[in-house]
Amino acid sequence: MPSDRALIARALKQDQHAFSELVxxxxxxxRYSLRQLxxxxxxxxxxxxxxxxxxxxxxxxxxxxDSEFFTWVYRIAYRVFAANYRSRxxxxxxxxxSLMDDDVHYEKLDSDSGNSLENNRLQVEVSxxxxxxQPEQRAALxxxxxxxxxxxxxxxxxxxxxGTVKSHIQRGKAKLREQMQARHEGEAGExxxxxxx
Amino acid sequence: xREQDQFDIDDLFAQxxxxxxxxxxxxxxxxxxxxxxxxxxxxxxxxxxxxxLAVLSGIAIVLAILPPIPLASLDIGSAVNGIKISFxxxxxxxxxxxxxxxxxxxxxxxxxxxx
Numbered sequence: 090m091p092s093d094r095a096l097i098a099r100a101l102k103q104d105q106h107a108f109s110e111l112v113x114x115x116x117x118x119x120r121y122s123l124r125q126l127x128x129x130x131x132x133x134x135x136x137x138x139x140x141x142x143x144x145x146x147x148x149x150x151x152x153x154x155d156s157e158f159f160t161w162v163y164r165i166a167y168r169v170f171a172a173n174y175r176s177r178x179x180x181x182x183x184x185x186x187s188l189m190d191d192d193v194h195y196e197k198l199d200s201d202s203g204n205s206l207e208n209n210r211l212q213v214e215v216s217x218x219x220x221x222x223q224p225e226q227r228a229a230l231x232x233x234x235x236x237x238x239x240x241x242x243x244x245x246x247x248x249x250x251x252g253t254v255k256s257h258i259q260r261g262k263a264k265l266r267e268q269m270q271a272r273h274e275g276e277a278g279e280x281x282x283x284x285x286x
Numbered sequence: 287x288r289e290q291d292q293f294d295i296d297d298l299f300a301q302x303x304x305x306x307x308x309x310x311x312x313x314x315x316x317x318x319x320x321x322x323x324x325x326x327x328x329x330x331x332x333x334x335x336x337x338x339l340a341v342l343s344g345i346a347i348v349l350a351i352l353p354p355i356p357l358a359s360l361d362i363g364s365a366v367n368g369i370k371i372s373f374x375x376x377x378x379x380x381x382x383x384x385x386x387x388x389x390x391x392x393x394x395x396x397x398x399x400x401x
Contacts, residue, residue: 116314139321269294
């Protein structure tokens with residue numbers, strides 16, 4: 090299997106088949122991340138992923154190879170996501186998440202991906218938790234906690250100071266911790282049958 | 287208690303990571319490829335023109351350096367005004383011509399990359 094760099098070299102020589110291979114190789118991870126960042130809005134995430142790959146193609150000659158190709162793709166994806174978020178003023182994710190609350194949508198996810206219902210529920214649950222944060226903090230948390238990038242790599246991807254990234258992650262984790270604690274306490278004290286009456 | 291909570295956050299994301307949905311390509315790459323610009327670089331016509339100019343320039347340079355007849359006796363304009371062209375002026379002309387060609391290539395590439 091050719092390396093990313095070999096495919097990039099071919100793509101730079103107008104070999105569109107090579108670029109198609111790059112898209113196939115990285116589409117799943119990118120689309121998944123964008124679903125996480127958009128509150129699991131599949132349609133929007135795919136649109137953003139498409140826009141990202143088009144920009145990658147147009148700017149492929151600017152890839153210097155000083156980082157992994159997918160890290161560079163993430164850098165572009167983050168810009169696309171942040172610009173889209175600003176243009177929509179963060180409305181889309183709240184609308185989407187309100188639609189995702191019932192099991193019908195979880196089952197839809199299940200049939201689409203072939204993944205287990207429990208796993209899909211977890212994916213959406215995590216994207217829901219991230220949804221409360223501003224895009225910068227949301228991306229920093231996702232890249233650190235899910236993609237396991239280092240703080241410095243995240244700073245490079247997001248083009249922001251290292252201290253800002255550390256602050257985003259530290260505060261974000263603290264907030265998530267508080268919420269999990271509150272949820273845990275709420276579930277422990279909740280009696281569903283009595284609540285319905 | 288705090289350590290337990292910390293573990294829970296990391297554990298939650300670790301579970302999400304392990305169970306990450308592998309998204310089928312399902313035509314996505316075709317969708318992307320259909321949206322790509324038709325030509326990222328120069329068009330074939332532009333490439334042909336530039337190639338022709340480059341070849342002509344090369345021939346001109348070779349002729350300038352190794353002329354088939356002595357330049358000193360070259361009388362290009364005898365049929366017109368009897369103007370004689372020197373080797374230096376011919377060389378300057380070629381350099382200017384090369385500069386124009388290189389500028390054209392640069393401009394063409396710049397324009398095509400923006401399309």
